[in-house]
Amino acid sequence: MRRLLSHALPAFLLAATFLAAVPVAAQAAKDKRNAAVRGGISYATRADAMQFADEVAARRGLDPAWVRATIGNARQLPNVPRLMLPAPSGTPKNWQVYRSRFIDPVRIAAGVRFWRDNAATLARAEATYGVPPEIIVGIVGVETIYGRNMGSFRVIDALATLAFDFPEAHPRAAERQAFFRGELESFLSTESRTAENPLVPLGSYAGAMGMPQFMPSSIAKYAVDFDGDGRIDLVHNPADVIGSVASYFKGFGWQPGVAPVFPVSFDPTRLQKQVLLAPDIVPTFSADAFVAGGALLQGEALRHPGLLALIELQNGYEPPSYVAGTKNFYVITRYNWSSYYAMSVIELGREVRTAMEQ
Template identity: 55%
Template sequence: MTTIPLFALRRATLVSLALALSAPAALHARTKQRRAAVQAADTATEPAAYGAREDVMRFADEAAQRQGLEADWVRESLSRARFVPTVARLIMPPPAGTAKNWAAYRGRFVEPKRIRAGLAFWQDNERWLQLAEERYGVPPAIVVGIVGVETIYGQQTGGFRVLDALATLSFDFPTGRRDRSAFFRSELENFLLMCRKESLDPTLPLGSYAGAMGLPQFMPSSVLKYGIDFDGDGHVDLHSSAADVIGSVANYLAAFGWERGGPTHFGVAAPVEVRDRALLLVPDILPSFSRDEFAERGAVLDEPGRAWDGKLALVELSNGDAAPSYYAGTGNFYAITRYNWSSYYAMAVIELGEAVRRQRR
């Protein structure tokens, strides 16, 4: 894998032993190159000294009290965090007027490189995928699709220090978009709690610019709530244990309402009348309508959809200047969007997983 395994970080020899225990030399080189590039870009100016800021130290004391942590340890940990300008830039939304395009979005994820990597991941971990389906009801293709979309099965897990990313977004969230600093302060607190529970040096874990970690890109709160020690080795390792990754993803979806044996979506022709179509789109991707209510509004479901008794949502995926694509999403489609709140994301997960499944025939 491209990041240091969490269970290896606890060792007293820290970086040298962690690197020795990580993936092959080529992956080591790529990880170091990515990290060096980030550091070069972000150390051109003197980084903010969070240890000298009264608001940060006040947060440290309050977080320590809430979580039952040693205040000195929390203070010392946060004093080693630094402001990362790249993180503040990447968290900003795309430029106004950027048109969504499902066809282009799909092309980024349902493509030969990910399909080949997904096939290898499925073949190497078939027994864990089967066990996860037995325990949580989530099919292998969905788990494989999520891990593929998130990190190409560990090839792109992020090169930012999680401590820096979360501190930057907690204490220096950029202006120009809705302030989410409270969310990131909560995640920073959970990250410190996670590190203390696992005896980790908080400066070592790497992740995305938003602080997501490992092959499934879990935020710290999700690691604590939904991370599973699926291989039974005593650690939740989302960096190098495929078993833990698979079990944790399946557990997450089950916790958000995945229905065992249920479909994710059906084909549908959207209503011709603009008013009817708009009414079906009001709840967005939350399943809110019966098949009969779809029919009353002029939405024509495919044959399996007309036999479905559960609630449905009309899912609209824009295609730039071309006509949108429409699907009828079920509760399982909605469950995938709880992982990433995007119907484009959910459909990419579904179609990548299905593309990999077809390759196994």
């Protein structure tokens, strides 16, 4: 991951600022490269990859030789495609096990430190974007433990591997491969406007970068220079991380002051569970319709003016857990399309807030 500068700055100033930073960061960049997961075969030998490079250069108005050289220096990561495959059919989901991976003393303690160190910035983000601190703290904690684990794969390798060698066995292989080709193109477009080496940034095996693990297109659309220093740095600058996560959620329609979930129980004599579960995580039912379907709500939930979704969290062979999800729950799933992920973000944020108040 590299520092991304505001697009409003003149091109010569962008280059000057980046070049000034390069000597200072040279050793750190070298250390990162040495620690990176190594790829195998170079994409320079792949006709489909070089054709894609020419198409990107034409679409984006980039130097074809630079695009070809960048993609040509990408190397296939042999183990990454299998990591994209869903769990085998019949594998039981277990919310309690999933939760235990993210809600633990180490992450909570790190979250308390992050919140205390950045309290003023978190408050400013809430005032600016309407997203409460515990949601931002929950995201950064779940994603990277506040920057401790931002990934060791070269981003160019990860994106190229998934753009050109996405596993055909995946049930949505064509759609997902198209997504990663778009992300590779976005990465190249952004990198072309900097003076840094596009082979240096590291991230996850899916190409996500920085403390918040933004994909390249999310960086382009939602990342912000929240401290006003003229650059966007999602690796080292918590202010930019906080502002960018809040900007992301606002971009997907976060509603200030609305709880993401409400408790729910059931009236077995009237319960139409399959009807309530049919829309999955998409908020569909008014509070009145929810109650008419046999779901029991209390207090604020009964007065909620928006739509609700019944969220089921399976617990292996034990009975599932349920909550009523609002539009804000759905917004959290735009970060990662999983109700289990969203609940982990919510509950980590709650646990950190509770620890802060002790």
